Amino acid sequence: MGSNNRVMSENAEFERQCKVNPERLQDSLEVLASFGMVPGKGITRPSFSRSYEQARAWLKSEAESAGLLAYDDAVGNLFIRYGDRDRPCVMSGSHVDTVPGGGPFDGAYGVLGAIEVARRLKETKENATVAFEAAAFVEEEGRYYDLLGSKALAGQMSLEEIEEARDSSGAPLMEAMKSAGFSPERFAEAKRESGDILAYVELHIEQGPVLESKNIPIGIVDEITGGRQIEYVFAGESGHAGTVPMDLRRDAFTGALEFIHGARAHVLETGTPGRVRTTFGTVEVSPGFPSRIPDRCLVIQEIRDFSQQKLDELVSASVAHAQTCARKYRLDVSSREICAASPARMSSRVTAKIREAAQATDSDFITMPSGAGHDAQVIASIAPAGMIFVPSKGGISHRHDEWTDFEFLERGANVLLNSILLILRDSNFDPTIQSEF
Numbered sequence: 518m519g520s521n522n523r524v525m526s527e528n529a530e531f532e533r534q535c536k537v538n539p540e541r542l543q544d545s546l547e548v549l550a551s552f553g554m555v556p557g558k559g560i561t562r563p564s565f566s567r568s569y570e571q572a573r574a575w576l577k578s579e580a581e582s583a584g585l586l587a588y589d590d591a592v593g594n595l596f597i598r599y600g601d602r603d604r605p606c607v608m609s610g611s612h613v614d615t616v617p618g619g620g621p622f623d624g625a626y627g628v629l630g631a632i633e634v635a636r637r638l639k640e641t642k643e644n645a646t647v648a649f650e651a652a653a654f655v656e657e658e659g660r661y662y663d664l665l666g667s668k669a670l671a672g673q674m675s676l677e678e679i680e681e682a683r684d685s686s687g688a689p690l691m692e693a694m695k696s697a698g699f700s701p702e703r704f705a706e707a708k709r710e711s712g713d714i715l716a717y718v719e720l721h722i723e724q725g726p727v728l729e730s731k732n733i734p735i736g737i738v739d740e741i742t743g744g745r746q747i748e749y750v751f752a753g754e755s756g757h758a759g760t761v762p763m764d765l766r767r768d769a770f771t772g773a774l775e776f777i778h779g780a781r782a783h784v785l786e787t788g789t790p791g792r793v794r795t796t797f798g799t800v801e802v803s804p805g806f807p808s809r810i811p812d813r814c815l816v817i818q819e820i821r822d823f824s825q826q827k828l829d830e831l832v833s834a835s836v837a838h839a840q841t842c843a844r845k846y847r848l849d850v851s852s853r854e855i856c857a858a859s860p861a862r863m864s865s866r867v868t869a870k871i872r873e874a875a876q877a878t879d880s881d882f883i884t885m886p887s888g889a890g891h892d893a894q895v896i897a898s899i900a901p902a903g904m905i906f907v908p909s910k911g912g913i914s915h916r917h918d919e920w921t922d923f924e925f926l927e928r929g930a931n932v933l934l935n936s937i938l939l940i941l942r943d944s945n946f947d948p949t950i951q952s953e954f
């Protein structure tokens with residue numbers, strides 16, 4: 518009887534260790550959503566803005582009041598640590614910047630899920646030989662520079678790129694960083710040494726319709742798409758829309774239109790079938806007056822594919838096609854890549870732990886690719902990485918009405934907590950034993 522009781526209380530203790538505090542998680546999601554929120558219009562919280570810095574200060578005060586160490590790096594990433602500063606760590610995180618008019622969970626959920634894990638480790642006095650860090654990577658959404666925080670951490674950027682980065686209104690990244698108290702010229706200090714991060718797990722809403730349509734609560738990501746954005750500027754000559762004959766025109770928009778049509782068809786024909794994407798989300802025609810021939814047309818093309826080789830080929834072919842179209846209409850064209858993220862495969866070792874955690878929490882799951890970019894694809898270049906998805910209502914994200922029911926948010930956070938516990942307790946992730954990802 519006595520030993521049975523002990524077994525039962527040990528089980529209860531184990532159960533308690535493996536669950537997040539749901540009320541606290543829900544409350545924290547609500548508070549974080551209030552920074553930059555305009556009722557009915559969603560959350561606008563770009564990196565280094567006033568609302569972003571208020572959110573950062575609140576996250577720090579929450580962490581510190583829980584007895585955890587909170588610190589920023591040189592580019593503005595925020596880390597919350599459980600365990601000694603000089604130990605390597607297992608990391609989980611995401612971002613708290615938003616697109617204009619964004620929703621409450623994109624990025625925020627992964628950061629608050631990771632902080633909840635740190636709090637649970639502290640509360641249950643988890644005795645790990647390595648540390649755990651929750652990360653809020655700055656500038657994932659790329660107001661100035663796509664995936665700035667994770668790229669700086671992975672050593673994938675240069676000072677030149679930081680100096681050149683501007684938002685769509687022309688405001689420089691350098692100024693934004695300085696006004697928030699960071700020193701852009703010290704960006705290299707944000708780079709982590711190899712072996713410093715033993716594993717990375719990111720919790721995120723799916724931002725697509727797959728999990729909801731299959732009625733499955735958990736997605737385990739096996740690979741993340743790569744993406745490239747290329748800006749083209751077609752330049753011709755303006756003139757009177759009535760007096761200049763059609764065959765004597767140098768109409769910048771006509772050349773751009775033929776380029777868009779041809780490049781789209783080529784990308785769909787030659788990219789990975791069913792998985793390639795291309796979008797022309799920005800087209801600016803100047804001077805933009807009905808009776809004037811356009812002398813300038815700016816086009817931004819985005820291409821996504823899961824194969825790096827395909828991406829390289831598709832970008833080269835699109836640039837060549839822009840030149841062909843420009844020649845046909847006697848235009849000049851310039852092109853430049855404005856951002857690039859490599860496709861990434863998730864680590865089979867990390868993914869196996871997430872699968873085990875899903876089973877331990879009685880969660881149905883599927884393995885799936887991510888068609889959206891995430892910090893995890895950058896961190897995957899320096900540490901074994903994995904991702905956990907939960908369903909997005911209607912597949913909607915990057916909108917004010919983005920939603921996920923709390924039962925899924927809680928379940929996903931419990932899968933994250935269990936994944937981290939399994940990794941922390943597995944000596945194979947210990948740096949003294951680790952040989953390869």
Ligand SMILES: [Zn+2]
Pocket residue numbers: 612623624657721891
């Ligand atoms: Zn995100």
